[in-house]
Structure formats: C-alpha cells, structure tokens
Amino acid sequence: MKRALISVTNKAGIVEFAKELVALDFEIIxxxxTMAQLVEHGIACKSIDEVTNFPEMLDGRVKTLHPLIHGGLLYxxxxxxxxxxxxxxxxEAIDLVCVNLYEFEKAxxxxxxMEDMIENIDIGGPSMIRSAAKNFKDVLIxxxxxxxxxxxxxxxxxKDTYEFRLNLAYKAxxxxxxxxxxxxxxxxxxxGDSYPETLNLTLKKTDSLRYGENSHQNASNYVDPxxxxxxxxxxxxxGKEISFNNVNDLYGAVALVREFDGQVVTAAIKHSTPCGVAIDKTGYDSYMKAYNADPQSIFGGIVAVNYEIDEATAIEMNKTFLEIVAAPSFSEAGLEVLKKKKNLRILKLKDLSVREAKYDIKYLEGKVLVQDINDQMIQEMNVVTNKEPNEAQLSDMEFGMRVVKFVKSNAICIVKDGVTLAIGGGQTSRIWALENAIHNNPDKDFTNSVLASDAFFPFNDCAKVAHEAGVSAIIQPGGSVRDQDSIDYCNEHDLPMVFTGYRHFRH
Structure with a gap:
C-alpha cells in the first residue's frame, strides 16, 4: 500500500481527491x-501523531517537522x-504529498x-513541499x-511519467x-526598507496575450500579488482580447485621467502618449473637445474617461475607430451603442483613485531598474517673471502640466481653455518637440495659449518660438543653469512664466 500525506488550507475538492486515492489503494496520513474533514466524510486517516509517535505541539507550529516524515519524503x-x-x-515511504499553505496573502x-500575519506564516507546509519536490522522481507533489x-x-x-512529476515539482x-x-x-x-539589498518580487500570470509589441514576440499579463x-x-x-500594446496604452490613459480628480476629463492615447485631452462640464463636451484636438491621431487609439458614458457620447465615439473605451460606468443605452462595434474593447474601470503600487520597474535583459512611481505633480507655483499669470492662465498651466507628465520626453504640450492644442514628444531636442507640435497643427490658433514643458529649457529658444507662435504663458520645472535666459526673454515680451520644481521625464 502506498501512502499519501494530505494537509491543506484550501480544502476545495480535497474530499473527492482523497476518496480517489483510497480507491487506488493509498493510505491517507x-x-x-484536514483530517477532521476527511474523517467526517468517511475517509479513514492515520494522524501525523501515529506516524511520528510525537504529539502536535506549540499550537500546531510543530507537527510535520520530523525525520519520520521528511525521511519518508527525501530518501x-x-x-x-x-x-x-x-x-x-x-x-516508511511517503509516495504522494498534497499540501497548500497558510493563507498569508489573504491575511x-x-x-x-502583525501577530496574525506571523501566525499565517507556514513552516511545515513549505518544508514538506520542498522535500517532496526535491525527490519528485519518487514522490508526487x-x-x-x-x-x-x-x-x-x-x-x-x-501514465505516471518523469515529465509529469517534473512539472508538478516545478509548480511546487x-x-x-x-x-x-x-x-x-x-x-x-x-x-521600512523600500529598496532592500534583495528585492523579492513575485508575479502571477493572469492571462496570455495575443503577442507582444510585435507579432513575433510572445507576451503575457502578470499581477503583483x-x-x-x-x-x-x-x-x-x-470586444476582442486585450493585447500587450493595449495594456501599455491603457495604463497611460487611465493614469492621466486619474490626475483630474473632481474634473470631467477625456484622455485619448495613441502609442502610449496623449493625442487629445480635454476637461469640460459634461462628458459629451469633454469627449468632443478631446476628439477635435487631434481627430487624425485618435484613429486606432484608446479613450479613457472618468464619467459615465451616455448614449450621445457613445454615438460620437462610434464614428471613429477606437481600440478601447474605458470608463467607470456606462448608461444602458450608451453601452448598447458601443457594443455595435464588434471588436471594440469596452472596459469598466473599478477605481480611478488607486495609488497603492510603489514601484516603476524596467527589465533590461538582466539588469532591472526600480524607481518610485512618479506620483507627484507640482512642488510649487513659483512665478519667476515680472508679469503674473491670470486666473485662466494658472488653470491652463496646471492642466498642461498634468498632460505633459504623460507625454514621452522631451515633451511639450500647448493648451488653451482646458483643451490640448498641440503635443510634441519623443524628440532628442526640446526645441524639436516644440517645433513639431506647432508644425503638425498648422490650422490651430495658439493666441493666448499656455505652453507646458516636462523639463527645463536649456536655452531661451523654446520661449522665443512659443511666443512667436502666439503662446502667452509658460510653465516648466526650472532648474537649468541658464534659466535666466528664458526669464529675461519672457520679461522682455511681457510673458508670465512659472517654475514648478518637479521634472516629469517619461522615457
């Protein structure tokens, strides 16, 4: 007769499993x-005490840590x-071990x-699992x-093969x-050790993705438990299943929307950078302004909002090809309209206020960069010019900085009345980002607009080009050794400029 040791916290299916083992001539330890539940269902069991001739003790902390157990597993x-x-x-040999662990994650x-957390640290369970898994050729784990x-x-x-046992050991x-x-x-x-010498990260797979950034790359979704x-x-x-690029773009869209707590906002994202963002009093008006900010780039993009999508807004959304529409809620009529697009991924967001995750991680072929998530926005609104910004300019300055934070560096965003007019990013020179933003929007009127920059101006060229295009106020982090050049230019041309103290590179 073979012997199976069963000790589980998650008891789902364990009675049926044990009955099948008994039918296969296993003795159950x-x-x-676990034993109480098995006995209750008429399954004969031998207790650990009977095997070890030693009582369970210390409130169950010591029961399976015994040579008669681990010897039977490891030889x-x-x-x-x-x-x-x-x-x-x-x-005596133990031929099968069925163990799952105290629910530390659940606690x-x-x-x-902390006292409860400590009691949810399993000792005997991991020890038995590791012993059985080490000797997987002889013990099913x-x-x-x-x-x-x-x-x-x-x-x-x-069909109890080596490969089958190996896979069980791998899972163990x-x-x-x-x-x-x-x-x-x-x-x-x-x-309080945020960056320990050994940072133990564990990731759990939620689903496989169709492919990665490109069709020849495999990809999966994981979560940090x-x-x-x-x-x-x-x-x-x-809609269709979510892709790698969808998830990456979705994060940028939803994180951007989160920055506008208390305001009605629409964010359109294309290739992980904003292409149209707008705030307004209603969701419909917000969407229409975000769409019209760049009706070309939004095609094939992702739209995230922080309001309920009604029928009128859904009708407008369906007029263009979108990969994803993400919102905290949908009216019944609005949802039915969106569902008319067979492949449109419609996502109901659960909580836009979440700021629990700490790390921003980049895996670089064996080197891993770990940093804090950039959850800051503006350290101070320090007016550095002779001219003070007016109330409308201050409002647009804050709006512009919230948007430019999510644009690939070097990043420039020109805004007016809570709407993005032009966005330039991903350039190796800041002046090129600004020039591209202006050049790509030849029909836009930049008069009385506000320019936001994710980092300082190394020269006064950005201030000059922005002013000549019609920009009337500037907000930037400051911090360049040549800040005064830009300040002097703004003073000469009666432009208010504000320094925020926080840089927002997004590489």
Whole structure:
C-alpha cells in the first residue's frame, strides 16, 4: 500500500481527491482540520501523531517537522544506502504529498495585525513541499487543487511519467518561492526598507496575450500579488482580447485621467502618449473637445474617461475607430451603442483613485531598474517673471502640466481653455518637440495659449518660438543653469512664466 500525506488550507475538492486515492489503494496520513474533514466524510486517516509517535505541539507550529516524515519524503528509492538507512530507523515511504499553505496573502489583503500575519506564516507546509519536490522522481507533489483530476487520471492509467512529476515539482517550487517572496516584501514594509539589498518580487500570470509589441514576440499579463488594488482593475464588457500594446496604452490613459480628480476629463492615447485631452462640464463636451484636438491621431487609439458614458457620447465615439473605451460606468443605452462595434474593447474601470503600487520597474535583459512611481505633480507655483499669470492662465498651466507628465520626453504640450492644442514628444531636442507640435497643427490658433514643458529649457529658444507662435504663458520645472535666459526673454515680451520644481521625464 502506498501512502499519501494530505494537509491543506484550501480544502476545495480535497474530499473527492482523497476518496480517489483510497480507491487506488493509498493510505491517507493527515493533520488537524484536514483530517477532521476527511474523517467526517468517511475517509479513514492515520494522524501525523501515529506516524511520528510525537504529539502536535506549540499550537500546531510543530507537527510535520520530523525525520519520520521528511525521511519518508527525501530518501532515494534507487540508492541502496538510502534504503538501508530508512529500514534501520523504521522510516516508511511517503509516495504522494498534497499540501497548500497558510493563507498569508489573504491575511495581508485583509489588513491583519502583525501577530496574525506571523501566525499565517507556514513552516511545515513549505518544508514538506520542498522535500517532496526535491525527490519528485519518487514522490508526487501536489500543491494546486486544479491538478487533482490530472493526478488521479495519471495514476489510474499508469501514465505516471518523469515529465509529469517534473512539472508538478516545478509548480511546487514556484508556489513556495512566491510565498516566501510575499512574506519578505511584507517584512520589508514593516521595517521600512523600500529598496532592500534583495528585492523579492513575485508575479502571477493572469492571462496570455495575443503577442507582444510585435507579432513575433510572445507576451503575457502578470499581477503583483503584493499590490491589492491596481489602477488597471477592470471588467471587460465587450470586444476582442486585450493585447500587450493595449495594456501599455491603457495604463497611460487611465493614469492621466486619474490626475483630474473632481474634473470631467477625456484622455485619448495613441502609442502610449496623449493625442487629445480635454476637461469640460459634461462628458459629451469633454469627449468632443478631446476628439477635435487631434481627430487624425485618435484613429486606432484608446479613450479613457472618468464619467459615465451616455448614449450621445457613445454615438460620437462610434464614428471613429477606437481600440478601447474605458470608463467607470456606462448608461444602458450608451453601452448598447458601443457594443455595435464588434471588436471594440469596452472596459469598466473599478477605481480611478488607486495609488497603492510603489514601484516603476524596467527589465533590461538582466539588469532591472526600480524607481518610485512618479506620483507627484507640482512642488510649487513659483512665478519667476515680472508679469503674473491670470486666473485662466494658472488653470491652463496646471492642466498642461498634468498632460505633459504623460507625454514621452522631451515633451511639450500647448493648451488653451482646458483643451490640448498641440503635443510634441519623443524628440532628442526640446526645441524639436516644440517645433513639431506647432508644425503638425498648422490650422490651430495658439493666441493666448499656455505652453507646458516636462523639463527645463536649456536655452531661451523654446520661449522665443512659443511666443512667436502666439503662446502667452509658460510653465516648466526650472532648474537649468541658464534659466535666466528664458526669464529675461519672457520679461522682455511681457510673458508670465512659472517654475514648478518637479521634472516629469517619461522615457
């Protein structure tokens, strides 16, 4: 008779799994609550105490940490010296281990106090998993309830292969690795170490994507389980599956919309940079202004908003090809209109206020850059010119900085009355970004507009070109050794200029 050790926190499907093992002539060894549930359903079990001749103790902290358990898991059946050793010490083989762990992640998400968090750190479970997984050639290690049926079928059909066992071991080590990483992150937070010598990140796959940035690249979606609520929590109500580029663009759109708490805003994104952004009193007017800001670039883009999309707005949205429409809510009629576009991805956003994630991470072929998420906007509104901006200019200055923060550097944004007139980004020279913004919008009237820059002006050329185009006020971080050149030019031409103190490079 073979022996199976079962000790699980997640008891879904465990009774049925154990019954199948008994039918396959396995003796069941079990512990605590798992054993109680199995016995309740008429499954004969041997307790850990009976195997070890040692009682569970310390409130269950010590029960499976015993040579009669780990010896039965770790000895090599093909090594004569191991076989002789276990015989000498009365150790019997354990042929299958079914274990899943205390729910530390669940306790974390529930905000449990530290005493409870500590008690949710499993010791015996990971030890048994690692022992069984190390000796996977001789011991089946089952950590995922979704594998129960496959394990039973393999045992019934005598298809218990090396490859099958190897895959179970791989899943087992992934489970313990992820478990320990989350615990490490928790303690890093407790001691206040934001950038530890070893940053343990664990990522859990949510779905496969059609492909990456290009069709020859594979891609998948992962989530950081340590982050309980993400800005990209949404329900997909309609349309094709989400692609890699969709997710990347969607983040920029939704993060931009989040910056406008308390204002009605529409953000259109193309290739991860804004192409039209507008605030207004109604969602319809906001969308129409954002669309008209750049009706060419919005084609094939993503639109994110912070208001309910009604029927009138949905009708206008359907007049152009959009990849995604994302909103916190949709009227019944508005949703039906949007669904007329078969492939349009319609996303219902869950919470636009989320700012829980800490890290912005770039993986560069083995080198990993980790920084804080840029969650700041303006340090101060420091007027550095003789002329003070008026109320309307101040409003547009703040609007422009919120938008330019999400434009690829070098970034320039020209705005007027809460609407983007021209956006220039991704250039190796700031003056080129400004010149492109103006050149690409030959029909726009920049009179009395405001220019926002994501970083300082190294020369006064941007101030000069902006002024000649009709710009009447400038906002920028400041900080150049030649700031005075730009200040002098603005003073000579009666332009107000404000320094914010925060740079917003987006590479």
């Amino acid at each position: 079990s512990t605590g609550g 090599r059946r093909d090594l004569a010296s191991h076989v002789e050793t276990v015989k000498e010490h009365g150790i 974390l998400k529930a905000g449990k106090p 089952v950590t995922d309830p979704s594998d129960y049926n496959d394990v039973i079928e393999v045992l019934k059909d005598s 080590f992934s489970a313990t690795g992820s478990y320990d990483a989350i615990i490490s992150r928790y303690f890093a937070g407790v001691v 340590f982050v309980q609520h993400t800005l990209l929590d949404y329900d997909q109500l309609h």
